[in-house]
Amino acid sequence: MLGLLWLVPALPLAGFAVLAIGGGRLPRRIVSAVAVGSVGLSTILATLVSVRHFWLAPKGGVYSQTLWQWMRLGDFVPTVTFSLDALSLTMVLVITIVSLLIHIYSTAFMVPEEGYSRFFAYMNLFVGSMLILVLADNLLLLYLGWEGVGLCSYLLIGFWYKDPDNVRAAMKAFWVTRIGDTAFAVGIFLLFTSLGTLQIQPILREVAGYPVGSALCNAAAALLLVGAVAKSAQLPLQTWLPDAMAGPTPVSALIHAATMVTAGVYLIARMHMLFLRAPTVLFIVAIIGAATLLLASCSAIVQNDIKRILAYSTISQIGYMFLALGVGAWAAAIYHFLTHAFFKSALFLGAGIVIKTLGGEHDIFKMGGLYRRLPVTFGAFLLAALTLAAVPPLTLTFNSKDLILNQVWLSERGGDVLWLLGVVGALLTEIYTFRIVFVVFFGPGQGKPGARPSLWMVVPFAVLSLVGGLVGVPELLNLLFGMKGFYLYLQSAMHGPVRDFGFAGGELLFQGIYVAVSVAGIGLTYFLYCHAPERVRSLVSTPAGSILHQLLFAGWGFDRLYRTVIVGPYVRLARLNRGDFVDIFYVAVAQVSRVVSFILSLMVTGNVRWYVAWIVIGAVIVLGLVVIL
Amino acid sequence: MAAIPIEVGLVIAGALFCIGLVGVLVRRNVIFILLSIEIMLNACGLAFVLAGSYWRQPDGQAMYFFILTMAAAEVAVGLSLVLQVYHHFGSLDANMVNRMRG
Numbered sequence: 001m002l003g004l005l006w007l008v009p010a011l012p013l014a015g016f017a018v019l020a021i022g023g024g025r026l027p028r029r030i031v032s033a034v035a036v037g038s039v040g041l042s043t044i045l046a047t048l049v050s051v052r053h054f055w056l057a058p059k060g061g062v063y064s065q066t067l068w069q070w071m072r073l074g075d076f077v078p079t080v081t082f083s084l085d086a087l088s089l090t091m092v093l094v095i096t097i098v099s100l101l102i103h104i105y106s107t108a109f110m111v112p113e114e115g116y117s118r119f120f121a122y123m124n125l126f127v128g129s130m131l132i133l134v135l136a137d138n139l140l141l142l143y144l145g146w147e148g149v150g151l152c153s154y155l156l157i158g159f160w161y162k163d164p165d166n167v168r169a170a171m172k173a174f175w176v177t178r179i180g181d182t183a184f185a186v187g188i189f190l191l192f193t194s195l196g197t198l199q200i201q202p203i204l205r206e207v208a209g210y211p212v213g214s215a216l217c218n219a220a221a222a223l224l225l226v227g228a229v230a231k232s233a234q235l236p237l238q239t240w241l242p243d244a245m246a247g248p249t250p251v252s253a254l255i256h257a258a259t260m261v262t263a264g265v266y267l268i269a270r271m272h273m274l275f276l277r278a279p280t281v282l283f284i285v286a287i288i289g290a291a292t293l294l295l296a297s298c299s300a301i302v303q304n305d306i307k308r309i310l311a312y313s314t315i316s317q318i319g320y321m322f323l324a325l326g327v328g329a330w331a332a333a334i335y336h337f338l339t340h341a342f343f344k345s346a347l348f349l350g351a352g353i354v355i356k357t358l359g360g361e362h363d364i365f366k367m368g369g370l371y372r373r374l375p376v377t378f379g380a381f382l383l384a385a386l387t388l389a390a391v392p393p394l395t396l397t398f399n400s401k402d403l404i405l406n407q408v409w410l411s412e413r414g415g416d417v418l419w420l421l422g423v424v425g426a427l428l429t430e431i432y433t434f435r436i437v438f439v440v441f442f443g444p445g446q447g448k449p450g451a452r453p454s455l456w457m458v459v460p461f462a463v464l465s466l467v468g469g470l471v472g473v474p475e476l477l478n479l480l481f482g483m484k485g486f487y488l489y490l491q492s493a494m495h496g497p498v499r500d501f502g503f504a505g506g507e508l509l510f511q512g513i514y515v516a517v518s519v520a521g522i523g524l525t526y527f528l529y530c531h532a533p534e535r536v537r538s539l540v541s542t543p544a545g546s547i548l549h550q551l552l553f554a555g556w557g558f559d560r561l562y563r564t565v566i567v568g569p570y571v572r573l574a575r576l577n578r579g580d581f582v583d584i585f586y587v588a589v590a591q592v593s594r595v596v597s598f599i600l601s602l603m604v605t606g607n608v609r610w611y612v613a614w615i616v617i618g619a620v621i622v623l624g625l626v627v628i629l
Numbered sequence: 630m631a632a633i634p635i636e637v638g639l640v641i642a643g644a645l646f647c648i649g650l651v652g653v654l655v656r657r658n659v660i661f662i663l664l665s666i667e668i669m670l671n672a673c674g675l676a677f678v679l680a681g682s683y684w685r686q687p688d689g690q691a692m693y694f695f696i697l698t699m700a701a702a703e704v705a706v707g708l709s710l711v712l713q714v715y716h717h718f719g720s721l722d723a724n725m726v727n728r729m730r731g
Contacts, residue, residue: 606726607723607724608662608723608726609653609654609655609657609662609723609724612650612653612654613654616650616654
């Protein structure tokens, strides 16, 4: 059963090959069948393999399967090897299930679009690359997947390539993540030259022999961190993600919410032994996470475009994962990834349905009153929003963020300042989440009526939302009856200290605090957006309020900063160098020879007697030189 | 026979060469240019013979035979070219034959 592991990434890649070669000529029905079928089979296999792996865990909890030798360069013999442990198993399951549901959704969502088969070819390539990324056993293969998902992200953001804005957004995403990719590649080179291997497990074993805070560990961890920060849209490289919403909504749900943007989290969790040897870098991870989650959630509160709100929300939630990684709570980070993948992609799918129903309207203030017209969508969206907001009795998945906050409080790397920032972030999370719910579904705005959403869209959305709401049940059992939940399962792969509050009822006390914060946030939002919307308007219309609104709306002005500090000077420099400094010498050579040729051609008069005269003059000069010298 | 000093001979040869050269440069008639070239060749031959007698070597005289032969061949080719030019352009003016101007 475990031997079928290779088929899990191979099937979507095969689907990609079929669609890429024959896609344009196949009828849409077959394109959908190939795309959904390959991902579906891959999901079934992944589930079977996971169940087998979960119940009959192989020795050491790791199953690895070597397919072939990739290349042979002296001692360096990288293989194509997939390895499955608790961490990659969780990732594989989430990726396949979410991708399957989003693929089904897309078959209805993309119906009116050109390039139907192109879309599914890219999507399948993405799923295959992402699975390679999380299953890779060495850093080279991981990097292959890493670049593959980056490529698909670029292609899918620019899917509607006829609009130059979309192309610009795609290029921005590509370039910004390229900064991180370059740093990541340098980090891989550094590890290889120092340790002589690219296999992840041997690297982690070797690294364990280095002293804490040694130069190699710090440098390698910092370089990998830059890669992770760019991929996961964290401060200061977060600017590409809000613009990446130019792509179709299923793409935003799959790539820019559920899977690819969490690749950075996966990378740090996978290499956590290395990061433990570099406490300074780990502290920076926590700081980046805390800063990102606050800044992004502030920006989310003032956006009007529903997809941009969700994009900032994604940045902010990944900030929580980074915060968890920074305090050494690896399992909490991955557990939050798990729940986030479900509820955030569900929110995106819901947003897609709303946008589609209103004929492409993105502004939440032009929606409104939709709870009557789209009752199922409303229910599922509310469930996903409650899961994001983490309100216990209404959703069963509520403790992923709370686990992170508990760990931040308890860990010796965390502390009360980071915890407080996290709790403030949680309050902001409630506000922006329920701002969407109240404005879109209860608001006064009246969108123009459109077609009813297809069942192919509503059902996967509802399923994702339900799964998101129920995925925390094992954790709940753990809390109530001490059963082994996801969290402890993940901890078996990434040994972190199991920290406990020193007193009875500590868990419940903190849970109470978080619930109070959630309820307060929702109450505040209800008051502001349903009861007294004029207060928001008067707050924004004050001078200070409008400046703050502008600043937050522009995402704290990072785009402007980068434009003036980096892009502007670079463009000016490029313009200055339009003639190419290096070329000046060669252009001069060409010019001089052209002038000389012109002068010489004046001599060629066709007059034989002049020729004789030139010859004589030349002979005299040569003879004179011979005599003088 | 009183020996003529070499300097006098060389001056005469140089003068002959210059006369020939000036003739080539200023004359426009192709026949005269050919004649002037012959004068230059003979100036060279004279210089060779003088040098040969000065060093008491036969090489100078041998060289003159070569020049003589070469001059005969040159005249043969040159005169046939002159005929062709005359047929073609109807004139012997060297300035008319400037079709090869760059």
